[in-house]
Amino acid sequence: MSLLKIDDINVYYGAIHAIKGISFEVNEGEIVTLIGANGAGKSTTLNTIAGLLRPRTGTMTFDGKNLVATPCNKTVSLGMALCPEGRRIFQQMTVRENLEMGGYTRPAAEIPGSIEEMFERFPRLKEREKQIAGTLSGGEQQMLAIARAMMSKPRLLMLDEPSMGLAPILVEQIFDIITELHAAGVTILLVEQNAQMALSIADRAYVLETGRVIKSGLADDLLHDDDVRKAYLGN
């Protein structure tokens, strides 16, 4: 049974038709990735699911609930979290305060325990607990962004370009974290420009081009698909 089902959505920025009838689904327990070049509509799709943007037409359901009618600040409570492009952590707050914000919709009594869990998973963040988030390194900021999203205990974690701007060693670390979270039972929807890495950890993938899904299938198959290799893997 699919946890997230997107059916024929159309999204516009003013007159610009950014998403042209995209449909896909994410089943409970999967890692699904959306790959594609800059401007293909990957981030727009995630932002629309999270409610930051509204589709003009089409339907979206999460766990059977209508997402189109759900305001952005209510989608978290449904059990999904978006770790947005560019991290968008609260730069002027401390690491701990950022995590508290991530648990904003949960009862205050549960927050300290969850923060401790995050510190166990991300020991670097514990060392930086009282530090202002804007002073963290890029890799630490990305870990904080993921930890912040996990603070709401989401069933579906959406990650938008988590490897952006990071050194290769840190990219590997981030992907390790993603597979660990997946092993812990979280369903993952991953948007990446690093198609090689994304396809290597994903179960299934959709290839986006100028607002349309042009190809989809098992991640393994796409990894060995000639067109995909030429267009996105550089060989």
Added chain:
Amino acid sequence: MISLLSHLMNGLSLGSVYAIIALGYTMVYGIAKMLNFAHGDVIMIGAYISFCAIHYWNLPPALALVAAMAVCTVLGIVIERLAYKPLRQATSLAVLITAIGMSYLLQNSALLIWGSNTKSFPDMINVPAISLLGGELIIKGEAIVTILACVVIMIALTLFTSRTKMGKAMRGVSEDKGAAELMGINVNLTISVTFAIGSALAAIAGVLLCTAYPALTPTTGSMPGIKAFTAAVFGGIGSIPGAMVGGILLGVIEILGKAYISMELGDAFVFAVLIIVLLVKPTGLLGKKIHEKV
């Protein structure tokens, strides 16, 4: 020496009023990224309400203050909902013009309701003056209450934004509305609460201001409003401690300038200081560094 101390006290007291008004400017700017030029006129409305409460409804001063705060709180929320919220996606120029229009609307509504005659504001603060240095330095009761009010408000707001859930949500929204929404924060509610707090503070400032300068007219709020805006920019707009520091410094500079240099040019000093500070430090004294979004 004694006269300098006495001028300093007057400056601190006037500066405290500016600081309380500046807090409203700076909080609203921080969260809605707009300059609410109608803020000064909310002060005037607050003063009129407490005037009416004492004069016509015979309420005690404390209740008159509460009435003024209640009316201004509602007024602040209504102004935001009706005038500013529909323009959330509009250019900042459109919002600015709307705020100026709202300012005139409030002034002219006051003119319509209360007329153009100057009202003599009742003495709402019955605290005895303190006499120091063998009776040579006398500090008025109003000055003491004003400075204390300013300190209490500053501490309360600092605790509110650093400790409470709503306070943290306000900081989150002021930094990144979209990210705050993704956390599950109701951005509209948070903005409403900010306007409510700012307007309630404006009511307090109105009462304090009119107690010190008891002539109340529909334009009473505009000059203090502009000066408090200057104070907010001076201290670093968006920063709560900045508004405090900016307001107090501005009050002291104004009073000392009027006392020792020129009575007529007193207001000019205020703006001259602003220009100098902005030339040297464009973000204001305690202004936040502006982060470029990638």
